[in-house]
Every structure is written in structure tokens, then in C-alpha cells.
Amino acid sequence: MRSNSVRGAVDFYSGLLLAVLAVAAIFLLRDLEIGTASDMGPGYFPVAISIVLLAVGVFLIGRGLVLDGPQVSGMNWRPILFVSLSLLAFALLVDRAGLPIAIVAQVAIATLGSSERSFLQSLLFGIALAAASSVIFVRLLGVPMRLFP
Template identity: 50%
Template structure:
């Protein structure tokens, strides 16, 4: 006898698909007010509409796959990774204008480091430095986005 967590329609594929469908539906509700335009003269809603439709299609495929086949059973809910990742994004949003891009990215990576017990601090340090350097090159120097690197 199989466990209830592994039965069809009660697995990570099904619920992940439903989440993607929900996000795509909300996006489509917001996008409907934007002008789509044509292929030659794209409006502000053209690309978001395409992305939302792709996301909707992927979500439907994943949900149907979860209904038709047994997938990975739903595991326990881990609160610490969720809180750490949300706090890291919040810290970036708060710090980027006040402390600069580099410090905001380093703070984000430092906070996100605590989401996993398997990540070593050396890995997070290297990732943070490389991400900050790449972001500075791409966004500030190449794309000329007006953001301070440091306070």
C-alpha cells in the first residue's frame, strides 16, 4: 500500500504547477491593462504577456503531470529557508539606495546563507564577492544604471 503523500495529485509537481498557474493568472490580470501592440511595434504588454502565457502553459503541464503520475511526495515545511530568503530580498531592497549596490548584495548573500545548513561561509563569501563584482560591471558600467556602488 502506498503512502497518502505519494498518491496522484498530491505531490510536488501538482502543487508547483498550481502555483505557476496562479502566478501567471495574477500576471495576466495586471497585463490586460497594457497595450500589447504587434510583432513589429511591440507595446509595453507584449513581452510580459508572452512570459505569462509561457508560465501558464508550464504550470498546466506540470499540474497535469502531477495528476497523471506519482511524483515526489510533499515533505515537511521548512520555515527557516523561507524567512531567510525573504529577509535577504528585503535587506537588498532597503539597502541598495542607502548603502550602495555592493553592500546590499553582500548583505543579501550573507542573510541568504543562513537558509541552508549545508552551505559553508567560504562559499557564501566567494559567491557574494563575485555577484557584487558582476552586478557592478553589468548594471553600473555596461548598462549605465544610475545606482551607487558604495555609500
């Protein structure tokens, strides 16, 4: 996203994000009845909001193209990728393999997202966390979760 071709990149890309979301919402809502002000259908309020959101998005796109503004600071893909993957791993494993394995897997993946890595220390910490959570949440607080595969 480090682009110098757009004058106000922050405006441009946030406008683009909002406009895309608004258009997607309008598209998804297309089958719902709009109705009239006195007899509003389920589509009335959300479509109205989407249209205003689209207008704001288009305004920001325009401002980003015309006026100089702040650029988007560089993105680092590591944290966002590994943090998301670590949550995904937990979600996929918790019902199948049980809580302790899900936690260790999550910790192992999330550690890769940090720039200062000491894998062994994190792994030990993950095992400790798995043990502590199993005792505190499942045994003491009674959260219904599987402990074993």
C-alpha cells in the same frame, strides 16, 4: 504541504505556483497595449511569455494529478521564517538605528533559525561582526551608512 492526496505532489505544486504567477502577471499587464507583430506594444512580449508559462503550469498540474511522482519533502518553517525576519530587521533598522544595531538585531533573530543554538556565542559573534563591519565597510571602504541612531 505534506499531502498524499496528490499523486505527483512536486509536479502539482510547482505547476500551481507557476500558474498563479502567470495569471497574476497577465492580470497586472491587462491595461498595457498588446499591439501587432510589426508594431508591438509594451504588453506583447510579457503577455506572450505569461501565456506560455501558464501553459507549462497547467501541464505540470495535470501531470501531478494523473501520474505518480515524487512527494514534497517536509518543510521546516523555522529557518525560512527567521532568516526572512532577520533580513527584514536589518532593512528596517539600518537607516534608523545605524549599522551596528541592525547587525546585532539581525544576528540575534537569524540565530533562532538554526537548530543548534548557543545564543550567547552567537550574540558575541554578532557584536564582533558589528564592530568589524563598521570599521571595514564604513570607515575603510567608505560605504555611506549610519553608525549611530
